[in-house]
Amino acid sequence: MTFEEYVGSRGPALVRLARLLTGDPHRADDLVQEVFGQAFVRWRAISAMERPEVYLRRMLVNANASWWRKRANHERPAPDADLAWHHAGGTDIGVAVAETDAMWRLLRDLPRQQRSVLVLRYYEDLDDATIAEILGCSPSTVRSHAARAMDALRLALQHTPAE
Amino acid sequence: MPELDELLRATLDRHAAGEIDRVTLVARATDRGRAVRRRRRTVLTLTAAAVAVLVAAGGTVVVRAVGDGSALRPGAVAPAEVTLPDAGLPGAAIDPAAVGTDPNFVHFAAPAVVAGARHHTWSSTVGYERLEAEIDGGLVYVTIGRDQAAVDQADAMTNLPAVLRREPVPGLWLRVDARDDAYARRVAATLDLERTQRILLPFQLVERPSEIESAYVGFIGDRYAQGGVVLRDTQGGRMEVQAQYARDADGTHERSNYSARGRPAYVYPGQDEVALLGVPHLEVTVRIGKAYEGFGVADADAVLATLNVTDRVERIDTWPSSLTLG
Numbered sequence: 001m002t003f004e005e006y007v008g009s010r011g012p013a014l015v016r017l018a019r020l021l022t023g024d025p026h027r028a029d030d031l032v033q034e035v036f037g038q039a040f041v042r043w044r045a046i047s048a049m050e051r052p053e054v055y056l057r058r059m060l061v062n063a064n065a066s067w068w069r070k071r072a073n074h075e076r077p078a079p080d081a082d083l084a085w086h087h088a089g090g091t092d093i094g095v096a097v098a099e100t101d102a103m104w105r106l107l108r109d110l111p112r113q114q115r116s117v118l119v120l121r122y123y124e125d126l127d128d129a130t131i132a133e134i135l136g137c138s139p140s141t142v143r144s145h146a147a148r149a150m151d152a153l154r155l156a157l158q159h160t161p162a163e
Numbered sequence: 164m165p166e167l168d169e170l171l172r173a174t175l176d177r178h179a180a181g182e183i184d185r186v187t188l189v190a191r192a193t194d195r196g197r198a199v200r201r202r203r204r205t206v207l208t209l210t211a212a213a214v215a216v217l218v219a220a221g222g223t224v225v226v227r228a229v230g231d232g233s234a235l236r237p238g239a240v241a242p243a244e245v246t247l248p249d250a251g252l253p254g255a256a257i258d259p260a261a262v263g264t265d266p267n268f269v270h271f272a273a274p275a276v277v278a279g280a281r282h283h284t285w286s287s288t289v290g291y292e293r294l295e296a297e298i299d300g301g302l303v304y305v306t307i308g309r310d311q312a313a314v315d316q317a318d319a320m321t322n323l324p325a326v327l328r329r330e331p332v333p334g335l336w337l338r339v340d341a342r343d344d345a346y347a348r349r350v351a352a353t354l355d356l357e358r359t360q361r362i363l364l365p366f367q368l369v370e371r372p373s374e375i376e377s378a379y380v381g382f383i384g385d386r387y388a389q390g391g392v393v394l395r396d397t398q399g400g401r402m403e404v405q406a407q408y409a410r411d412a413d414g415t416h417e418r419s420n421y422s423a424r425g426r427p428a429y430v431y432p433g434q435d436e437v438a439l440l441g442v443p444h445l446e447v448t449v450r451i452g453k454a455y456e457g458f459g460v461a462d463a464d465a466v467l468a469t470l471n472v473t474d475r476v477e478r479i480d481t482w483p484s485s486l487t488l489g
Contacts, residue, residue, distance in 0.1 A: 016179035040196020
């Protein structure tokens, strides 16, 4: 598969993953372009891999980590800009929207590694071994991150008043 | 705690969703990759050496700088390979009420933009019609609609510095987004608002679970890149049928794991996408999952089993003459 064919068919999935990892659609676009830019010059080797999609996801996760390391203040996207993005389809969805908005805020507050594990497990439906390969850690570390993240979410939800 | 799992999945699905323009994604990715490669090759040293050789030989070098505006030439004619057929209907300036009412048509033409574009995409959806192009090293968006708010909403995310808004005839709104005001005005001056083009794709829907809401077709240079239609049912279910150009003669590389009423197909893990196999130079897919919830594999089945697909994607004159049959 050529680079262009791969980006055309699998690129959108990477953009969606980047939106979840970064919490910011604009930075997600930048990050994906950065990853594809690097992948372009090594495409022959990447495309020969058994699972190029795993390698690209690892590149994306690393690029996101580098972005965070470069910013000491760990800035987050402005709430208004973020809401404007995901509310573009309408505002009359009601309670379900309030619940997912609350959950989204909690997810964004999780430590980066914990959030990455939940995104890869619950959005990408990947197994722990693959997640470990992407994050560069062991499967037991993945399980540990997942357990801590879920505990934190449960605890936070118990203390979040219904809207 | 199943409720937490469900809420987590719903939250992630919702925040991952949203339109992604594949033509632009591919173009930007290759641009970025080439830039990375250029940097790695320390091109400045090589260029200086080459110029020195040319000057020493008394040669003359003509260089068209990226973004110098020379690709947009009024009166230029778009290549036949990327020219959509004339619909024989009045254009937006003559019948503004028709704009954004039928995804089969775009009620304007832009031959000069198309002729000079590195890539361009036509789209038509409820409320507005649009041309997106990369020309002279920058993106340009031309949008028309019957309502100024709808046109502005369509281009809210373009983030280009210059926006030109006009009402060329009562009831028709035109917006051009470009890198600067002068370029936006130049683009506007080349538009033909008296012509209507028919949006065509290298495939045609025969059986479909609901009506087409929007259609798009994109080209890179003078070659088809991708196009598709979005179907939406009354409950908000969404399905996208898309065909992307593939260099390989047999289309998608995946091995068949499914049969769409006898046609070899591939269901992707997650059951959110089904690809039709064996179509020369095309990857034909139906996306139904994640952001497109509401339809199932059986609906994709019906669409793919009856789809008419051209076997000569490079020849627009061999494509089906309409998006749907009947």
